[in-house]
Amino acid sequence: MAGTDHGQDSGWDGPTPAFILVRPQMGENIGAAARAMLNFGCDRMRLVAPRDGWPNSAAVATASGAARVLDHVQVSDTVEEATGDLNYVFATTARDRDLTKPVMTPERAMQHARELTAAGQKVGIMFGPERAGLENSDIVRANALVSVPVNPAFASLNLAQCVLLTAYEWRRSGDDTAPEVMEMAKTRFAEAIELQKLLEGLEARLDAVGFFFPEHKRDSMVENLRNMVSRMNLTEADVRTLHGVFRALAEKRKGFK
Amino acid sequence: MAGTDHGQDSGWDGPTPAFILVRPQMGENIGAAARAMLNFGCDRMRLVAPRDGWPNSAAVATASGAARVLDHVQVSDTVEEATGDLNYVFATTARDRDLTKPVMTPERAMQHARELTAAGQKVGIMFGPERAGLENSDIVRANALVSVPVNPAFASLNLAQCVLLTAYEWRRSGDDTAPEVMEMAKTRFAEAIELQKLLEGLEARLDAVGFFFPEHKRDSMVENLRNMVSRMNLTEADVRTLHGVFRALAEKRKGFK
Numbered sequence: 229m230a231g232t233d234h235g236q237d238s239g240w241d242g243p244t245p246a247f248i249l250v251r252p253q254m255g256e257n258i259g260a261a262a263r264a265m266l267n268f269g270c271d272r273m274r275l276v277a278p279r280d281g282w283p284n285s286a287a288v289a290t291a292s293g294a295a296r297v298l299d300h301v302q303v304s305d306t307v308e309e310a311t312g313d314l315n316y317v318f319a320t321t322a323r324d325r326d327l328t329k330p331v332m333t334p335e336r337a338m339q340h341a342r343e344l345t346a347a348g349q350k351v352g353i354m355f356g357p358e359r360a361g362l363e364n365s366d367i368v369r370a371n372a373l374v375s376v377p378v379n380p381a382f383a384s385l386n387l388a389q390c391v392l393l394t395a396y397e398w399r400r401s402g403d404d405t406a407p408e409v410m411e412m413a414k415t416r417f418a419e420a421i422e423l424q425k426l427l428e429g430l431e432a433r434l435d436a437v438g439f440f441f442p443e444h445k446r447d448s449m450v451e452n453l454r455n456m457v458s459r460m461n462l463t464e465a466d467v468r469t470l471h472g473v474f475r476a477l478a479e480k481r482k483g484f485k
Numbered sequence: 486m487a488g489t490d491h492g493q494d495s496g497w498d499g500p501t502p503a504f505i506l507v508r509p510q511m512g513e514n515i516g517a518a519a520r521a522m523l524n525f526g527c528d529r530m531r532l533v534a535p536r537d538g539w540p541n542s543a544a545v546a547t548a549s550g551a552a553r554v555l556d557h558v559q560v561s562d563t564v565e566e567a568t569g570d571l572n573y574v575f576a577t578t579a580r581d582r583d584l585t586k587p588v589m590t591p592e593r594a595m596q597h598a599r600e601l602t603a604a605g606q607k608v609g610i611m612f613g614p615e616r617a618g619l620e621n622s623d624i625v626r627a628n629a630l631v632s633v634p635v636n637p638a639f640a641s642l643n644l645a646q647c648v649l650l651t652a653y654e655w656r657r658s659g660d661d662t663a664p665e666v667m668e669m670a671k672t673r674f675a676e677a678i679e680l681q682k683l684l685e686g687l688e689a690r691l692d693a694v695g696f697f698f699p700e701h702k703r704d705s706m707v708e709n710l711r712n713m714v715s716r717m718n719l720t721e722a723d724v725r726t727l728h729g730v731f732r733a734l735a736e737k738r739k740g741f742k
Contacts, residue, residue, distance in 0.1 A: 264646070266639040293639060328720055335657070377656060382523040382550060389521070389649055396650060399634060400592070434730065437737035456726060460717040469713060473687070476696040477734035 243345050245398065246302075246352040247391060248274040248310050248317075250366055253358050255280055259290025260388035261355070262297035267392070268399035274302040274352070276310045307354070307366050312421035315349035316341070316461070319362055319370035320390055322383060329459055330372040337374040338397035349417055353394055358387055368455040369420065416464045423457055426467050433478040502598050502655065503559075503609040504648060505531040505567050505574075507623055510615050512537055516547025517645035518612075519554035524649070525656035531559045531609070533567045564611070564623045572606035573598070576619055576627035577647055579640055587629040594631040595654035610651055615644055673721045680714055683724050690735040 247265055252258050252275065262273060275282060282303045291298050304310040311317050318337055332340065341351045354370065356362035367373065376393055378385060385393075418426075431450060440446040462470070504522055509515050509532065519530060532539060539560045548555050561567040568574050575594055589597065598608045611627060613619035624630065633650055635642060642650075675683075688707060697703040719727070 263639075263641055267635045267642055267646075269636045293641060328722065376653075378524045379526045379656075382520075384520055384550060385524055389524075389646070392646055392649065393653060396633075399636075430730070434733055437733050439730070439733040452726065453730075456723050460719075462713075462717075466713050469709060473691065473696070473710075474734060476691055476694050477731060 244270045244272055245341050245345065246272045246274050246314065246350070247395070248276060248307075248352050248354045249278070249387070250276045250307055250310075250354050250362060251279065251357040252355075252387065253279045255284035255286030255288075256290045257358060257387045258284060258287040259292070259294070259298070261391040262287070262291040262294040264388050264392035265395045266294040266297055268395035270395045270398060271297050271300065273297050273300075274304065274310045276304050276307050278303070279357075307369060308420070308424055311352055311354075311369060312424070313350060313419050314352040315417040315419060316344050316351045316372075317370045317420060317458070318351070318353045318372055318374045319367045320353060320355050320374045320376075320394065321367065322361055322375070322378070322385070328455065329367070329370065331375050332372055334374055334376055334393050334397040335400070337372065338394065338401040340372070341398065342401040350419075355387060355390055355394075364451065368451050369458050371458055371461060418462045418464050418467045420458075422464065422467050423462065426470055427454055427457055429471065430474050433474055436478070500602050501527045501529055502602065503529045503531050503571065503607075504652070505533060505564075505609050505611045506535070506644070506648075507533045507564055507567075507611050507619060508536065508614040509612075509644065510536045512541035512543030512545075513547045514615060514644045515541060515544040516549070516551070516555070518648040519544070519548040519551040521645050521649035522652045523551040523554055525652035527652045527655060528554050528557070530554050530557075531561065531567045533561050533564050535560070536614075564626055568609055568611070568626060570607060571609040573601050573608045573629075574627045575608070575610040575629055575631045576624045577610060577612050577631045577633075577651065578624065579618055579632070579635070579642065586624070586627065588632050589629055591631055591633055591650050591654040592657070594629065595651065595658040597629075598655065599658040612644060612647055612651075675719045675721050675724045677715075679721065679724050680719065683719075683727055684711055684714055686728065687731055690731055693735070 247261065247270060249258060249261060252261075255278075258273075258275065258278065265271065265273065278284060280286075282301070283298075288295055288298060302310070318332075318341070337353075341353070344351050353374065354362060354366060356366070374394065376385060376390065427450075430453065434440060440449050460466075504518065504527060506515060506518060509518075512535075515530075515532065515535065522528065522530065535541065537543075539558070540555075545552055545555060559567070575589075575598070594610075598610070601608050610631065611619060611623060613623070631651065633642060633647065684707075687710065691697060697706050717723075
């Protein structure tokens with residue numbers, strides 16, 4: 229995790245998801261998001277490449293009583309870094325995306341987050357920059373999408389409002405007494421960094437055999453693979469198996485050279 | 486209804502509740518409330534004694550695309566006037582009140598509002614002024630209270646946020662049609678026979694490179710692969726991609742024989 233000099237919380241002790249603001253622009257919105265989170269007991273914020281750097285005095289001024297959320301913020305340069313230790317990542321999106329990925333309401337998503345968290349998984353929720361929203365290259369790293377069912381004729385939720393509704397649903401999801409015990413409760417699910425390494429390894433092997441052809445389709449082919457793998461909810465054991473499968477298929481080839 | 490010279494909607498044609506802002510102070514907050522409402526299809530706003538009079542240019546500027554909510558606002562001098570034609574009135578409140586009155590979550594309140602509206606009743610929701618909130622003399626006019634379950638250690642919802650959560654719950658309460666998981670609507674998921682063929686193809690390729698070693702572990706290794714693949718919830722497109730990946734990794738090898 230980059231920016232470890234900003235007083236981040238290195239561990240993951242509590243049961244709340246990480247709210248990951250990706251390339252946020254205005255410090256005021258970061259502060260307002262911190263307040264929105266804390267209203268519903270969420271205090272784990274991560275920032276990816278905040279436009280105006282970090283720390284940000286406008287964020288602190290706006291956060292006011294929620295400054296302790298900012299005190300423990302984790303700052304990264306990339307989404308890859310910010311999600312590396314997470315087992316399950318949601319991406320909030322306003323528009324329909326032409327991606328094969330489950331789309332959930334905030335309610336369903338936070339119920340699922342609650343189940344995953346109860347099973348020991350680390351969950352994060354990504355929020356895109358003001359106006360533009362998340363890019364497809366961010367979204368393909370997510371396990372599922374979250375879409376707020378806004379009025380199609382007037383959809384103007386700002387960043388802090390989207391954070392507010394998500395945190396509210398997180399809180400609501402915990403109103404039930406007993407959390408559902410998930411199947412596979414003892415399984416360790418892969419962290420995003422492990423998926424990333426799996427993909428990089430596969431990509432290199434596929435490059436070596438000229439899989440990405442024609443060249444101008446390379447990016448979309450890689451994105452497609454990334455999208456598929458991030459949706460599979462792989463366990464750590466799955467990742468090891470797939471490393472083995474790819475290696476076996478590819479490296480024997482070398483043996484025959 | 487007072488203030489009928491401000492272009493109000495005199496009738497009650499639609500199915501949405503009235504959002505009644507009582508003694509709001511900042512025009513910006515009125516505009517932000519209008520936006521929050523319209524995000525979830527609510528467009529009936531009433532104002533009681535807005536501090537800076539009406540119309541309010543700051544409200545209009547902030548409302549922006551939601552200006553039509555303000556165009557039809559009804560302005561009154563008192564809560565009594567503003568609620569006179571309503572059958573059922575909710576009062577939003579942050580603090581516990583020492584009043585014998587049902588207290589509902591926003592979810593339950595808006596479900597109830599939906600039921601009442603469906604039965605032809607006219608429903609309103611009162612929101613107090615910034616900071617101070619509603620006075621007891623306002624609240625005693627309400628049929629029920631609505632309280633957002635905020636973090637007791639940090640409760641800082643502003644007016645527009647409270648309006649947002651209420652409008653969101655109103656929208657959710659009518660959301661019978663939309664499934665909670667919009668499970669990749671146009672996607673065709675793979676059939677078992679397709680997974681079976683994928684596995685058989687992979688197994689043959691892995692056999693060819695001596696992956697299943699030692700022999701006595703062969704069955705459990707195959708079972709492990711099958712278990713993994715069946716858990717991935719692959720789409721038909723994923724299956725084709727994986728066929729391509731396995732072929733690329735393995736067949737180039739043959740080319741080098």
